[in-house]
Amino acid sequence: MTSAAQPPSSAEAQGRSRSKTLQLLGILSGFTAGAWLGAAEAPTKLVSIGISPMAISLIMVIGVFLARWSLPALILGTSSVRADVRRAPHLMIWAVLAGCLWAVANTLTILAIRDIGLSIAFPLWNSNSLLGIFWGFLFFNELRQAGWRRWTGVLGGALVMCAGATLLAIASSTQGPAGHSLRGVWAALGAGVLWGTMYIPYRKAYLTGMNPLSFVTFFTFGEVGMMSALAVGYTGLTPLWQELLGARGVIFWLMLGGFIWVIGDLFQQYAAKYVGISRGIPLSNSNQLWGLLWGIFVFGELHGRPSSTYLQVVGGSLLMMLGVAAVAFSSASGEEQARWKEAAAREARRYGVARDYVEARLDGRRAADESVYSRSVWDWLLVAAASGIFVVFAGMARVPRMGLHAGPAALLATALLLLLAISAFALWRTTRFN
Amino acid sequence: MATMDNPKANSSRPDRVLTDVHFWVPVAVLLAGLLLLSFMH
Numbered sequence: 001m002t003s004a005a006q007p008p009s010s011a012e013a014q015g016r017s018r019s020k021t022l023q024l025l026g027i028l029s030g031f032t033a034g035a036w037l038g039a040a041e042a043p044t045k046l047v048s049i050g051i052s053p054m055a056i057s058l059i060m061v062i063g064v065f066l067a068r069w070s071l072p073a074l075i076l077g078t079s080s081v082r083a084d085v086r087r088a089p090h091l092m093i094w095a096v097l098a099g100c101l102w103a104v105a106n107t108l109t110i111l112a113i114r115d116i117g118l119s120i121a122f123p124l125w126n127s128n129s130l131l132g133i134f135w136g137f138l139f140f141n142e143l144r145q146a147g148w149r150r151w152t153g154v155l156g157g158a159l160v161m162c163a164g165a166t167l168l169a170i171a172s173s174t175q176g177p178a179g180h181s182l183r184g185v186w187a188a189l190g191a192g193v194l195w196g197t198m199y200i201p202y203r204k205a206y207l208t209g210m211n212p213l214s215f216v217t218f219f220t221f222g223e224v225g226m227m228s229a230l231a232v233g234y235t236g237l238t239p240l241w242q243e244l245l246g247a248r249g250v251i252f253w254l255m256l257g258g259f260i261w262v263i264g265d266l267f268q269q270y271a272a273k274y275v276g277i278s279r280g281i282p283l284s285n286s287n288q289l290w291g292l293l294w295g296i297f298v299f300g301e302l303h304g305r306p307s308s309t310y311l312q313v314v315g316g317s318l319l320m321m322l323g324v325a326a327v328a329f330s331s332a333s334g335e336e337q338a339r340w341k342e343a344a345a346r347e348a349r350r351y352g353v354a355r356d357y358v359e360a361r362l363d364g365r366r367a368a369d370e371s372v373y374s375r376s377v378w379d380w381l382l383v384a385a386a387s388g389i390f391v392v393f394a395g396m397a398r399v400p401r402m403g404l405h406a407g408p409a410a411l412l413a414t415a416l417l418l419l420l421a422i423s424a425f426a427l428w429r430t431t432r433f434n
Numbered sequence: 435m436a437t438m439d440n441p442k443a444n445s446s447r448p449d450r451v452l453t454d455v456h457f458w459v460p461v462a463v464l465l466a467g468l469l470l471l472s473f474m475h
Binding site for chain 2: 089090093094097098100101104105107108111135139183186187190193194197198200201204230234350351
């Protein structure tokens with residue numbers, strides 16, 4: 001006789017345990033993303049010559065482009081990317097669209113910082129996580145049947161993180177507003193809306209089963225294409241080229257910043273996949289805290305500032321950590337995950353993607369009919385070419401003359417590598433990077 | 435029964451993309467962002 005009180009079958013118990021593991025993996029990926037995205041600012045701090053923010057962004061995006069092709073080739077091989085695209089070719093459009101959104105948002109942040117300063121601009125564009133929660137709820141069934149406790153954890157956590165980010169931005173700001181305040185506010189809000197909306201393609205891709213490593217390889221075409229168009233459009237081809245030639249000595253540091261950023265972004269993609277955008281994005285927004293740690297302890301940025309600044313930093317950091325903890329402890333319940341699966345099934349039906357493939361990928365597994373991908377000679381050539389470009393620019397790089405604190409730098413770098421090793425091992429062991 | 439389960443079963447892939455609200459929301463936001471950028475520059 002069957003009854004509601006019957007103990008769960010072994011398959012159900014396994015399913016629940018697997019789902020819990022994937023949630024933990026998503027949270028770990030979110031933490032690691034925050035650490036690496038924050039560390040990406042460190043190499044750019046070594047650049048002190050006067051090149052335009054547009055050229056800085058373009059060079060970083062070129063570093064990002066190289067990393068976005070070489071890392072997937074190294075981790076899984078491009079045959080896995082090709083297989084993903086054959087299964088869901090429509091997602092290439094969303095990946096390119098997301099890349100374009102990123103580039104426009106990034107350019108708007110440059111203008112916002114110029115017009116209203118970082119301390120006002122940052123909290124405005126950091127609202128992107130709130131918009132991400134809204135789109136996740138509206139389009140992808142996130143936080144449906146989640147209960148008030150999880151709603152409070154996610155929304156409250158994101159709001160507390162925004163408050164903490166505001167305090168940190170005020171503390172780390174070195175410049176006041178330079179005028180055009182209304183224009184700057186619009187630019188910062190615009191960047192927040194663009195970044196918040198960029199998470200629609202992220203979630204759509206992962207609900208349809210696409211591997212994050214495949215998604216980012218196409219994302220980067222939108223990113224580099226739009227950024228190049230904006231840089232040429234606003235600076236002019238000849239002045240831009242002259243600027244790039246003049247910046248030869250710092251190109252490596254900026255490209256390195258882009259490379260580190262890609263590692264953080266890859267973990268952000270896995271967080272968006274396994275805990276959804278409503279939780280993954282606030283977690284990876286803890287990058288500001290890490291950026292500030294590098295700024296204070298390695299570059300001595302707040303040296304000589306009044307004690308009130310340090311109080312703001314401590315207060316802001318505590319709020320950020322509190323928000324991160326609130327989001328991390330609000331993982332999706334079984335009912336909510338069932339609603340995610342409904343959204344995934346809707347995508348599979350609409351675009352004719354095999355249901356078993358979508359279900360397997362959502363579960364962090366390969367579908368039964370998928371082959372085991374391996375790296376070809378072309379993948380190794382791609383990795384070698386990207387590494388070669390980095391080596392060439394490293395040869396041209398000028399070592400900056402600035403006082404760095406080696407001890408804290410080594411400590412932070414060790415923490416980063418440790419987080420990378422733990423998260424990468426957990427992802428490989430649980431999902432084989434699916 | 436494919437049409438009951440999937441009302442878009444007979445439409446082409448571009449049609450499915452172009453009738454998807456998940457496509458038009460990011461496109462609209464991107465265009466608005468480009469417009470904002472051109473006003474600001």
